[in-house]
Amino acid sequence: MAISPPFPPYPPHPGGPVEDAALRHAHWWQRWGSPRGRAQPRAWGRIKYGALITLLSLSGLVILALVREQTGTEGFLVGLGLAVLPVPLLIAAFRWLDRVEPGPWRNLVFAFAWGACAAALIAIVANSFATRWIATATADPSSADTLGATVIAPVVEESAKAAAILLVFLFRRRDFTGLVDGVVIAGVTATGFAFTENILYLGTAFGTDQLTGDSGIASVTAATFFVRVIMSPFAHPLFTVLTGLGFGFAARSGDRQRVRRVLVPPAGLLLAMGMHALWNGSSTFGEFGFFAVYAAFMVPAFGLLTWLVVWTRQRELRTVREELPAYTAAGWLVPAEPYALGSMRARRLAREYARQHLGRPAARAVAEYEAYATSLAFLRHRGRNGRAGADFVVRERELLNELWRRKDVARPALDHAARMTAPPVRVAMPAAPWPVHGGYGYGQGYGPGHGPGYGYPAGQAYGYGYGYPAGPYPAANPYQS
Numbered sequence: 001m002a003i004s005p006p007f008p009p010y011p012p013h014p015g016g017p018v019e020d021a022a023l024r025h026a027h028w029w030q031r032w033g034s035p036r037g038r039a040q041p042r043a044w045g046r047i048k049y050g051a052l053i054t055l056l057s058l059s060g061l062v063i064l065a066l067v068r069e070q071t072g073t074e075g076f077l078v079g080l081g082l083a084v085l086p087v088p089l090l091i092a093a094f095r096w097l098d099r100v101e102p103g104p105w106r107n108l109v110f111a112f113a114w115g116a117c118a119a120a121l122i123a124i125v126a127n128s129f130a131t132r133w134i135a136t137a138t139a140d141p142s143s144a145d146t147l148g149a150t151v152i153a154p155v156v157e158e159s160a161k162a163a164a165i166l167l168v169f170l171f172r173r174r175d176f177t178g179l180v181d182g183v184v185i186a187g188v189t190a191t192g193f194a195f196t197e198n199i200l201y202l203g204t205a206f207g208t209d210q211l212t213g214d215s216g217i218a219s220v221t222a223a224t225f226f227v228r229v230i231m232s233p234f235a236h237p238l239f240t241v242l243t244g245l246g247f248g249f250a251a252r253s254g255d256r257q258r259v260r261r262v263l264v265p266p267a268g269l270l271l272a273m274g275m276h277a278l279w280n281g282s283s284t285f286g287e288f289g290f291f292a293v294y295a296a297f298m299v300p301a302f303g304l305l306t307w308l309v310v311w312t313r314q315r316e317l318r319t320v321r322e323e324l325p326a327y328t329a330a331g332w333l334v335p336a337e338p339y340a341l342g343s344m345r346a347r348r349l350a351r352e353y354a355r356q357h358l359g360r361p362a363a364r365a366v367a368e369y370e371a372y373a374t375s376l377a378f379l380r381h382r383g384r385n386g387r388a389g390a391d392f393v394v395r396e397r398e399l400l401n402e403l404w405r406r407k408d409v410a411r412p413a414l415d416h417a418a419r420m421t422a423p424p425v426r427v428a429m430p431a432a433p434w435p436v437h438g439g440y441g442y443g444q445g446y447g448p449g450h451g452p453g454y455g456y457p458a459g460q461a462y463g464y465g466y467g468y469p470a471g472p473y474p475a476a477n478p479y480q481s
Contacts, residue, residue, distance in 0.1 A: 006334075008330040008380075008396065011404055035071050051108070052213035063196060068125055071203025075210075079203030094187040094237075097309055099344065100316045101374045103175045108188050110163050115192030119160035123193070124200075126156045146284060154239075156274035162243045162269050164189040164286040169247050177378060179248035179312045183305075186244025187237040194236040198228055223310055231294070232235070235279060238302055242272040244309075252387075275301065316378075317342045323377040323384075332372075332400055334411060336418035341373050346421040350413040362409050369410035372402045 036440060068076045091112075096103070130152040150248035168185050176182070205224040226234075246268020250261040275297070280292035321342030327333045347370050352472040355363035367430050376399040384387045405409075 008327050008332065008400070009398070010330050011332050012162070018450055041441040051210055056110075056113045056117050057325045059462065060113070063121045063124070066121075067196070069205065070200060072207055073204035075207045076405075078206045078221070079199040079201070082202045082221075082229065083198035086229055087191060090191045090233060090237065091188065094184045095166055095192070097180055098184045098297045098312060099377060100180070100216060100313055100320075101177075102371065103181060103184065103364050107168055107175055107185065111168065111188040113187050113190035114164035114167075115189040115194075116196045117159055117192075118191070118378055119164065119193050120196035120252065122160040123153070123157045123197075123228045126160075127153050130156070130259055136272070141270050146281075150277050150281040150284070153280060154273045158239060158243065158269060158272045158276055161186070161189050161240045162272075164239075165247050166265075169251070171182055173251075176251050177382070178249070179250050180316065181251065182244035182248030183241050185238040186242075186247075190236040190238075190240035193240075194228075194233070197236070201228060232298070234302055235298070238305065239272045239276045239279070241305055242275065243268045245305075246271075274409045279430060284476070287472070316374075317344070319381050321378040323380045324373065326380065327376070329401070332403065334415070337373070337411070337414050339368060340418040341377075343417075346414070346417040348417075349420050350417040352411070354409065354413040356401055358409065362413075366413050369403060369406045369414075372399050372406075375399055376403070 050282070067079075071079055093106070095108075127148060131144050131148035134152075136142060137140045165182065165185050176185070201224055202221060204219040209219045209221050211217060212220075216222065223456060243265070246265040248269075249264045253261045253264075267354055278293060278297060282290045285292065299381055321338050324333060324338035324341060340350060351363045351366050354366045376396065377398065378396060379392070381386065383392050
């Protein structure tokens with residue numbers, strides 16, 4: 001059942017009690033399992049976590065043994081050292097995309113572990129079995145290898161990686177609210193998968209070089225490293241991100257858009273399989289087939305998806321600026337906060353200001369305040385679009401209480417950030433009946449802006465104030481003393 005958001009309640013009386021003073025993560029509702037908001041028993045939650053950790057650990061041990069068996073100990077160590085190089089950069093890139101409303105690290109750890117362990121194990125076992133079966137049935141090992149790489153591998157690997165996205169979508173639904181969440185979970189899962197696969201390929205290449213005596217730039221290891229780590233570290237993330245986008249569109253769909261919610265994720269998965277098959281089959285297109293596919297499909301697709309994700313991130317910031325003024329009118333936020341919270345630069349300046357003046361705990365409190373406010377804006381946006389659950393009021397109150405608890409630390413920092421990032425606006429001052437000998441004055445304004453400025457002996461006085469974008473802001477300036 002979906003509801004539209006009511007007008008936000010007014011805050012409690014200053015100094016009054018705030019309900020439920022225990023600190024929680026910005027995604028506090030992830031512990032709530034039913035639509036009615038009943039918390040899951042802790043014992044059952046621990047059993048699920050224990051089973052999941054055990055499954056991933058066993059998968060990791062098995063995949064470690066299989067890769068080491070195929071590459072040898074020395075090849076495994078070399079492959080591991082080379083394969084780990086792009087991982088921090090890719091994780092940092094996906095984390096950067098998720099900075100507007102950062103999800104909990106546990107989801108990213110699960111996604112990476114699933115890709116590196118469970119998905120990789122499924123792929124190795126299924127691909128090997130299918131390729132051997134085709135070779136036996138057709139008595140043509142060469143054709144079996146080609147068919148396995150271009151047909152079997154894309155289907156198996158993308159399905160195995162999509163399982164992680166599906167699990168987060170089903171069991172961490174409150175953390176999975178849109179396109180960016182789908183892209184981040186999919187990208188991190190694929191990064192883990194590519195990490196394990198690169199260990200296997202690089203370790204095997206090193207073993208080949210040991211047998212042939214090749215070394216340096218002319219070695220198979222160097223060529224494999226260049227193709228897989230330098231040229232195409234984003235290949236697997238790019239494929240799986242298509243699946244993540246499908247689940248992201250489903251997450252943005254309302255309860256009445258059931259067909260869209262059901263059909264879009266499989267469509268994204270099919271696109272991922274198709275792109276993966278095209279990439280794997282590029283070697284069969286002739287001497288320059290790989291480079292042709294790389295230039296004609298991979299690079300444009302990567303650029304298009306990058307633009308889509310960055311555009312979505314800017315749209316999320318705009319949502320924050322548009323939804324939070326309702327809470328300003330109700331007294332929960334001060335007028336400058338929607339603007340500051342809708343700017344990544346202002347957020348960073350607020351955290352730095354708090355750290356410089358009050359230390360790291362204050363900076364952490366400001367970061368939590370920003371996360372709660374963003375979650376609140378997205379919650380209200382979903383409610384206005386008919387996608388909020390029946391527990392909207394309960395969730396809204398919890399988020400508002402967390403903001404109210406941190407306001408004394410966060411508001412001065414956000415005030416400073418708003419002053420530093422507000423764009424200058426040239427405004428006209430009313431003509432004074434007496435000569436004004438002015439200098440440049442700093443003013444703060446809302447909408448058109450206002451403030452003192454250069455004075456002229458007769459006529460109009462002009463100045464530069466600092467105004468925020470148009471919105472339902474009060475006319476009075478709360479910053480002038």
